[in-house]
Amino acid sequence: MASSDFTDALAPHYNDALRYCHALTARTARIEAEDILQEALLKALNHYDQLKTPSRFRVWFFQIITRTYLSERRKAYWKRILPFASGVMHMPDVYASVPLSDVHLALLDALAQLAPRQRAALLLFELAGFSLEEIRLIQGDRSLSAVKSRLSRARQKLKHIIQEDKNAASKNTSLSRLHHETIETTRKALDALHDR
Amino acid sequence: MKPSKPPEKPLTRSMTDDRDLLLKPLNEPDYQDSFDEMAIWLQRVQQAQHARSTQKPPLQPPAWVQTWRFKLLATCLLGLLIIGFIPIQEEDIVGYLIYWTAEGSPDAVKQEVAPLGLPIAQLVAAPHPEAPTNRFILLLPDATESNVEMWMNQLRSNNHFADVQQVTLQETINRPIYEAFFAQLPGSLSEGFLSKASVDRMRFRTLAALHVSAWLDTPDRTYHLAFGTRNDSLWFSVRPYGQVSTAQERLFDEVQRMDRALRQLQGDAPRVQQARALLESHLDSLETIVMTGGH
Numbered sequence: 001m002a003s004s005d006f007t008d009a010l011a012p013h014y015n016d017a018l019r020y021c022h023a024l025t026a027r028t029a030r031i032e033a034e035d036i037l038q039e040a041l042l043k044a045l046n047h048y049d050q051l052k053t054p055s056r057f058r059v060w061f062f063q064i065i066t067r068t069y070l071s072e073r074r075k076a077y078w079k080r081i082l083p084f085a086s087g088v089m090h091m092p093d094v095y096a097s098v099p100l101s102d103v104h105l106a107l108l109d110a111l112a113q114l115a116p117r118q119r120a121a122l123l124l125f126e127l128a129g130f131s132l133e134e135i136r137l138i139q140g141d142r143s144l145s146a147v148k149s150r151l152s153r154a155r156q157k158l159k160h161i162i163q164e165d166k167n168a169a170s171k172n173t174s175l176s177r178l179h180h181e182t183i184e185t186t187r188k189a190l191d192a193l194h195d196r
Numbered sequence: 197m198k199p200s201k202p203p204e205k206p207l208t209r210s211m212t213d214d215r216d217l218l219l220k221p222l223n224e225p226d227y228q229d230s231f232d233e234m235a236i237w238l239q240r241v242q243q244a245q246h247a248r249s250t251q252k253p254p255l256q257p258p259a260w261v262q263t264w265r266f267k268l269l270a271t272c273l274l275g276l277l278i279i280g281f282i283p284i285q286e287e288d289i290v291g292y293l294i295y296w297t298a299e300g301s302p303d304a305v306k307q308e309v310a311p312l313g314l315p316i317a318q319l320v321a322a323p324h325p326e327a328p329t330n331r332f333i334l335l336l337p338d339a340t341e342s343n344v345e346m347w348m349n350q351l352r353s354n355n356h357f358a359d360v361q362q363v364t365l366q367e368t369i370n371r372p373i374y375e376a377f378f379a380q381l382p383g384s385l386s387e388g389f390l391s392k393a394s395v396d397r398m399r400f401r402t403l404a405a406l407h408v409s410a411w412l413d414t415p416d417r418t419y420h421l422a423f424g425t426r427n428d429s430l431w432f433s434v435r436p437y438g439q440v441s442t443a444q445e446r447l448f449d450e451v452q453r454m455d456r457a458l459r460q461l462q463g464d465a466p467r468v469q470q471a472r473a474l475l476e477s478h479l480d481s482l483e484t485i486v487m488t489g490g491h
Contacts, residue, residue, distance in 0.1 A: 004239070006238065007239075010238075014234070015227050015228050018225075019225060019227070022225070041234075041238065042241065045238060045241065045242060046245070089237065089241055091234070091237055092230060094227055097229075098225045098226065098227055101224065103221045104224065104225070107219070107222060123222075127222050127223065
């Protein structure tokens with residue numbers, strides 16, 4: 001199997017895969033997203049010849065990413081930060097060159113508060129556009145109802161988190177305005193005293 | 197002019213109302229520019245893997261050595277090996293002793309016993325203390341139980357012999373579990389399995405299990421020998437006829453040395469070695485004295 005076959009198969013899904021990896025790891029660390037992506041790419045490259053149906057490459061590759069991520073989450077923290085074995089060439093720094101907007105970062109913050117499997121299900125559905133059946137295959141669920149239930153809970157929780165963030169932001173804005181007015185009034189009072 | 201409505205912040209939208217807008221920021225980054233670089237990296241990785249796979253691997257154990265079945269088997273065998281060498285204490289038969297009483301001279305009895313296949317070279321004759329008969333003692337260190345049983349039956353079937361008895365000489369010994377296991381296997385495996393050294397050791401233990409006393413009756417110039425088991429459960433006294441000649445007296449000295457050696461067998465290892473050497477060098481002397489019956 002030539003790597004060109006693999007890269008040809010990867011090309012149409014490359015962008016989505018990188019976005020998925022980054023959103024999956026949320027805002028923990030950019031390097032974690034790169035590690036997950038590198039490990040998933042190496043696994044996919046080594047097992048590409050076992051993929052019997054090339055048309056299912058997308059589901060297969062996202063399944064590898066998801067399982068790699070969930071497996072990493074289960075590992076102890078100190079194992080997660082261990083470097084790769086010597087002899088493994090490091091992947092290009094693909095995430096550093098693309099800046100992220102504040103809105104993007106805020107959304108990642110909200111996603112970070114979801115459970116890993118919930119987050120993965122939501123991203124697979126909303127971001128990568130997989131069907132419920134495909135998500136069931138990727139996440140290894142026995143029934144569709146489990147996927148539906150997980151998606152529903154993820155949406156509700158994300159909605160709740162975002163609403164709370166909004167309330168907090170609004171409250172902060174009101175407090176800030178009041179604080180500013182108080183300072184302004186005090187300053188005017190001091191000026192008036194000074195003039196006299 | 198209608199004021200333009202400020203764009204609503206995507207995060208404030210309801211997910212159920214407009215999911216695409218909510219998650220749209222996640223789809224904004226474009227990483228496509230890095231794909232060529234990534235493709236080159238993948239190609240290098242595969243080339244490196246190919247190079248590693250074609251290289252002759254360094255000395256490594258075969259794959260089957262690393263399987264869990266092999267590891268389990270090796271662990272079990274190692275465990276058995278360790279357990280097999282744990283010493284255990286058990287009662288071991290180190291030989292047999294047959295004795296009977298009969299009238300007539302020792303030579304006549306020997307001639308009568310010879311056709312039975314008994315090792316008459318080890319036959320000891322002693323006068324019975326309370327009867328006009330002789331007591332005959334036969335020490336059988338290498339005999340098997342079946343042989344002893346057969347000889348007992350043959351001796352009992354002879355009308356000239358009376359009070360035919362058998363004594364099993366036992367000793368508490370320490371030996372590894374594996375040896376105890378093989379020793380208890382049926383048939384002749386014990387003889388086949390045990391080396392000649394083991395058989396020799398058995399013979400040695402038989403002699404060591406016996407307690408030998410010898411003393412010289414100075415006024416009569418007669419000597420006495422007595423054999424007994426170590427726990428003194430059975431004693432045989434041998435009092436040969438006649439006076440001791442000078443040559444026999446020298447032999448008797450040899451017997452006494454052997455007696456001392458046998459007594460030292462219970463000491464520590466160097467002494468046991470010394471006693472064994474003495475025993476081996478003077479065993480012939482003892483047999484000569486016993487077999488000649490003092491004549």
